[in-house]
Amino acid sequence: MLPMFEFNLSTDPRGRIFLDPVAFADMDHWHEVARELRNDAPILRVEAEGYEAFTALTRHAEVFEVSRRSDIWHNTQRSMLMPDWLWMFILSLGIDPKTLIHMDGVEHRDHRQVANDWFKPAAVRHRQADIEAIADQFVQRMVDLDGECDFAQDLAVPFTLRVIMTIFGVPEQDEALMLRLTQGIFGAADPEYLGDMSDPSALGTSAIREFGEYFGRISADRRNNPTNDLATVIANGAIDGCPLNEHAELWYYIIVATAGHDTTSYGLSGGVEALLRDPEQRDALAADPSLAANAAEEMIRWTAPVRHFLRYAQEDTSLAGQEFAKGDRVLLSYPSANRDESVFANSMTFDIRRQDVGELISFGVGAHYCLGSQFARREIRTLLPKMFDRITDLELAGSAEWAHAPFVGGVKHLPVRYRVT
Numbered sequence: 001m002l003p004m005f006e007f008n009l010s011t012d013p014r015g016r017i018f019l020d021p022v023a024f025a026d027m028d029h030w031h032e033v034a035r036e037l038r039n040d041a042p043i044l045r046v047e048a049e050g051y052e053a054f055t056a057l058t059r060h061a062e063v064f065e066v067s068r069r070s071d072i073w074h075n076t077q078r079s080m081l082m083p084d085w086l087w088m089f090i091l092s093l094g095i096d097p098k099t100l101i102h103m104d105g106v107e108h109r110d111h112r113q114v115a116n117d118w119f120k121p122a123a124v125r126h127r128q129a130d131i132e133a134i135a136d137q138f139v140q141r142m143v144d145l146d147g148e149c150d151f152a153q154d155l156a157v158p159f160t161l162r163v164i165m166t167i168f169g170v171p172e173q174d175e176a177l178m179l180r181l182t183q184g185i186f187g188a189a190d191p192e193y194l195g196d197m198s199d200p201s202a203l204g205t206s207a208i209r210e211f212g213e214y215f216g217r218i219s220a221d222r223r224n225n226p227t228n229d230l231a232t233v234i235a236n237g238a239i240d241g242c243p244l245n246e247h248a249e250l251w252y253y254i255i256v257a258t259a260g261h262d263t264t265s266y267g268l269s270g271g272v273e274a275l276l277r278d279p280e281q282r283d284a285l286a287a288d289p290s291l292a293a294n295a296a297e298e299m300i301r302w303t304a305p306v307r308h309f310l311r312y313a314q315e316d317t318s319l320a321g322q323e324f325a326k327g328d329r330v331l332l333s334y335p336s337a338n339r340d341e342s343v344f345a346n347s348m349t350f351d352i353r354r355q356d357v358g359e360l361i362s363f364g365v366g367a368h369y370c371l372g373s374q375f376a377r378r379e380i381r382t383l384l385p386k387m388f389d390r391i392t393d394l395e396l397a398g399s400a401e402w403a404h405a406p407f408v409g410g411v412k413h414l415p416v417r418y419r420v421t
């Protein structure tokens with residue numbers, strides 16, 4: 001049996017909030033600790049047994065600066081935090097992660113270019129009719145559920161999954177498989193997604209294998225029968241005239257499927273949770289659909305579903321007056337930076353009318369800026385007015401539950417009740 005997650009810190013114990021999946025199950029507490037850190041230890045050295053040391057950056061300014069300087073600060077293949085044993089285990093299985101978030105420099109630029117046009121604002125605008133049709137289906141599902149549901153599992157998860165699968169060109173009947181696989185890769189620390197496997201690492205690795213098999217078949221098909229979907233773009237992608245190899249292709253599919261789904265669903269479910277904690281804002285949004293675009297931005301700021309990325313110094317450098325040696329690594333804490341009181345007025349208050357929401361950093365900054373941000377925004381702002389068109393008196397019917405996930409996470413269960421109009 002492989003070791004499970006353990007946390008023995010030799011530095012400030014508050015560093016635990018970045019490591020421990022369970023810390024992400026209570027985000028009110030998490031944000032209290034992060035606020036303290038922003039004020040008294042914004043550049044926090046974290047040393048924990050079993051983890052290579054890192055420095056956690058909790059303020060907006062440093063998260064922004066490091067992201068922007070992708071010449072000095074590289075993602076590398078270890079851009080996600082994990083215990084050293086897990087990384088060694090992944091390598092021992094012959095798994096060699098290589099997505100956009102594991103690449104730097106020219107290699108990253110060239111690979112990003114393969115799908116870049118697909119995600120440009122003008123291209124995404126053409127998908128608005130698809131997003132609306134899918135939003136209608138899921139609002140209808142909510143109507144059919146007749147007054148009570150788990151907003152996260154009945155609506156946010158399947159709605160965002162269907163959008164991404166439609167873009168991909170994956171048929172509806174394979175959505176359940178895709179859901180299991182994406183949760184297997186990114187939700188692997190959460191006990192709820194372990195199913196009958198007792199080892200989270202085994203779940204993640206078997207998900208990667210199954211992904212490969214599934215998309216291998218899709219790719220072969222799209223090379224013979226090209227359509228206008230994203231699978232066709234990836235299957236026929238080329239760099240300097242050379243087709244992407246099988247490995248690069250697989251990881252392209254994985255990054256879009258995983259990055260494009262859980263993130264947006266957590267933004268939506270956590271955003272609605274915050275909205276329902278404040279009936280005045282809920283009623284204002286229900287009454288005025290023109291607030292939806294700003295509300296969607298605020299939901300994405302508030303939830304920051306991507307909890308971190310790591311960056312590695314490529315040379316000796318300094319940041320906020322501190323010296324970093326070549327090879328040092330820093331953790332960019334998006335949830336904390338999004339609550340930075342020096343950037344956002346009343347940063348700890350959810351406010352759908354927020355004027356400074358444009359400063360949100362949930363999608364990162366610079367060369368790795370989220371490729372799918374246009375989709376995420378559109379999905380949320382399209383669904384909200386449609387939902388309030390058909391239902392009223394939406395309220396919490398129990399406690400929200402957060403995923404135990406230190407990389408991508410948020411509200412995984414949200415019991416609500418409502419009236420159908």
Ligand code: HEM
Pocket residue numbers: 067100101102112164255256259260261263264267300304305306309334362363364365366367368369370371372373375376
């Ligand atoms: C609320 C929803 C989302 C959030 C919060 C989010 C957040 C992020 C963040 C923080 C990054 C890394 C940025 C950086 O390093 O500077 C990223 C990268 C990425 N995201 Fe998203 N994302 C979301 C939705 C999506 C969607 C819907 C898609 C696809 C349809 C997507 C695809 C990607 C891809 C492919 C990358 C890698 C880009 C690169 O490294 O060049 N994301 N996202």
